[in-house]
Amino acid sequence: MRITFSQIIILLVFTGVSLANPSKGQSLLDRRVDYTIQNASLIKAIQQLEKATSLKFVYHMNLVEKEQGLSLDAKQEKLGEVLDKLLTPRGITFDIIGDQIVLGKAKSVIRQNNTDDKENESLAVAKTITGKVTDDHDQPLPGVTVALKGTTTGAQTDINGKYSINIPDSET
8 A cells, every 4th residue: 555645744734633622621711701799609609600601510419508698709710710719618629521510529628717717627528448349360340339338328340440439527
């Protein structure tokens, strides 16, 4: 098979185009937004941010506390900075997956305690247990369910037999 000069040029052009594509997740966080919320719940604040950015937020209802009195004013700030101000003090992290922003619980949080002269107070930290399930010949076992005894908290092993279980502080 003979490769011609024109085939090489076409290959180089397509390779260059695919490498020059910017990361979509980072471009979403760099988007400038105008956002103002006064004396609202966190759920309402997230809903208004969804409308302002035309993005979808994915989260578990237990994650978003019924906190009231939330206020934030952002003028032409990056979305990533707005999310940091809104979520980080509440122990919530965020990740970009496609066109969605997925909210999750932070592993540990340090929050300002307003009643004790602004001294740092450490909040309860969830523990993560990781491991690997193998057979008698040290071969990984994928798809095995591993659960915390006496609870419904658990995980399934991946293709390499590895698992990770997040255990709330109240269960340890």
